[in-house]
Amino acid sequence: MANRKIRVLVAKPGLDGHDRGAKVVARALRDAGFEVIYTGIRQTPEAIVEAAAQEDVDVIGLSILSGAHMALVPKIMRLLKERGMDDVLVLVGGIIPDEDVPKLKALGVKGVFGPGTLTQDIIDFICRELGLETMPAMAAAQS
Amino acid sequence: MHLPDAVDTLISLAREGDMRALARLISVVENDGTQARQVVERLFPHTGRAHIVGITGAPGTGKSTLVNAMARVYRQRGHRVGIIAIDPTSPFSGGALLGDRVRMRDLVGDPGVFIRSMATRGSLGGLAHATDDVVLILDAMGYERILIETVGVGQAEVDIAASAHTVIVVEAPGLGDDVQAIKAGVLEIADIFVVNKADREGADRTFLALQTMLGLGPRRVQHHGRTMTVHEEAPAPDRAWTPPILKTVATRGEGVDAVVDAVEQHREHLRTTHEGQRREEIRIRRELYRILQDALLSRLMERLPPSSLDEVIQQVTSRSVDPYTAAQQLIARAETQPVTR
Numbered sequence A: 001m002a003n004r005k006i007r008v009l010v011a012k013p014g015l016d017g018h019d020r021g022a023k024v025v026a027r028a029l030r031d032a033g034f035e036v037i038y039t040g041i042r043q044t045p046e047a048i049v050e051a052a053a054q055e056d057v058d059v060i061g062l063s064i065l066s067g068a069h070m071a072l073v074p075k076i077m078r079l080l081k082e083r084g085m086d087d088v089l090v091l092v093g094g095i096i097p098d099e100d101v102p103k104l105k106a107l108g109v110k111g112v113f114g115p116g117t118l119t120q121d122i123i124d125f126i127c128r129e130l131g132l133e134t135m136p137a138m139a140a141a142q143s
Numbered sequence B: 001m002h003l004p005d006a007v008d009t010l011i012s013l014a015r016e017g018d019m020r021a022l023a024r025l026i027s028v029v030e031n032d033g034t035q036a037r038q039v040v041e042r043l044f045p046h047t048g049r050a051h052i053v054g055i056t057g058a059p060g061t062g063k064s065t066l067v068n069a070m071a072r073v074y075r076q077r078g079h080r081v082g083i084i085a086i087d088p089t090s091p092f093s094g095g096a097l098l099g100d101r102v103r104m105r106d107l108v109g110d111p112g113v114f115i116r117s118m119a120t121r122g123s124l125g126g127l128a129h130a131t132d133d134v135v136l137i138l139d140a141m142g143y144e145r146i147l148i149e150t151v152g153v154g155q156a157e158v159d160i161a162a163s164a165h166t167v168i169v170v171e172a173p174g175l176g177d178d179v180q181a182i183k184a185g186v187l188e189i190a191d192i193f194v195v196n197k198a199d200r201e202g203a204d205r206t207f208l209a210l211q212t213m214l215g216l217g218p219r220r221v222q223h224h225g226r227t228m229t230v231h232e233e234a235p236a237p238d239r240a241w242t243p244p245i246l247k248t249v250a251t252r253g254e255g256v257d258a259v260v261d262a263v264e265q266h267r268e269h270l271r272t273t274h275e276g277q278r279r280e281e282i283r284i285r286r287e288l289y290r291i292l293q294d295a296l297l298s299r300l301m302e303r304l305p306p307s308s309l310d311e312v313i314q315q316v317t318s319r320s321v322d323p324y325t326a327a328q329q330l331i332a333r334a335e336t337q338p339v340t341r
């Protein structure tokens, strides 16, 4: 498609109200040339999946610091599957114990990013998974 | 089930109420001019029923919160509501941060509401290039009221006036020195003024400032620190709509019923005077211009070798030719050349 833009939903499910990390990632993704839909804190799985559907996103980034990831992520993944949206790339960022990482991946989560992650690593990961040669901002500058 | 690519299939799925197919159709018109054309051709016969409301105003005045509250009122009155929330694309990265949904959470789970965030992308005007097409899609899918939020900076306000039937300008206290904070252009485009954050100190002053600026007869305004007398032209009889000024506390939904009432009154005004017809003509004229511009530009580009634009840019950069002459040369070259690609 002529000017296809990659659209990313950044959401914070669960009850904790700290969205500084999620906002940092959202801004970094914008600066990398993505269209980022930021939905804010305390989102239910239903609200996240509905927003992802209406916004027709390619990527969903979930920020979970509350420790409730094993309750929230399975639900989100199930709702995505029910809507035929299991082709959307799902990433989880936040405080995730090592032993939960394989469980999340088994659910279909493609990338799990801990607190120290560089935003560039997330950008590179998305580009790799989506088969982009460079990040969109670079591609725009070159054209 | 993953979504099919074919526009026709997407349209029939969307018309059966498939929200993802509708969302994908919107992406299609945003991304691809040729496919946008297909979509518009198919859907145009099903359009013309929606009332389009533009909501604009300075950053942070509470536009998204108001849209959220208005959509709730419309839902109570049995209307289906489409929302388009537009934010600027960063000119540096081409990316965008679209955050209006944060204030629109009350609408989650209601199948009678569809919300879409849009970036302005290449559009100079500030209104997303594809807005008109997205409005058309929502109209065809039976959304009876379409609310478009744009940040009121620069050209966007004027653009939204051409896209919407009813324009709401949102002001709020605490955004600088009352009268001066109210930008000149908005007075001409507003059909309804909303002073939001009426719970905040200074809302009365904002209200009075607006009233003064809208007052009939000669009025005095501060312009760059100087007091000037401004003479109003008498309103044409057909345009005898006086924009109401309404106070709201959007966060609590206070006053929002009255805003919706005013929109419906304005809709009625447009239907019963020539003004509605006049606006529709302006809207369609603008849309045709846009389509013609795009079509002519791409036809020109098709006839030029890919490198020719770069060559000309180099010549202008090095000052060996001026940009007008360069453009004329490109056109002349395209006209004598058969399609190369």
Ligand SMILES: Nc1nc2c(ncn2[C@@H]2O[C@H](COP(=O)(O)OP(=O)(O)OP(=O)(O)O)[C@@H](O)[C@H]2O)c(=O)[nH]1
Residues within 6 Å of the ligand: B058, B059, B060, B061, B062, B063, B064, B065, B066, B100, B103, B151, B196, B197, B198, B199, B200, B248, B249, B250, B251, B252
């Ligand atoms: N006190 C008060 N705060 C309000 C009211 N309406 C909105 N706000 C707050 O004002 C802030 C901005 O509201 P938004 O609805 O995001 O404003 P906006 O005009 O859409 O902002 P942008 O899209 O960024 O230009 C939020 O913190 C709202 O909660 C109101 O009536 N009273």
Ligand SMILES: [Mg+2]
Residues within 6 Å of the ligand: B063, B064, B065, B099, B100, B149
């Ligand atoms: Mg907003």
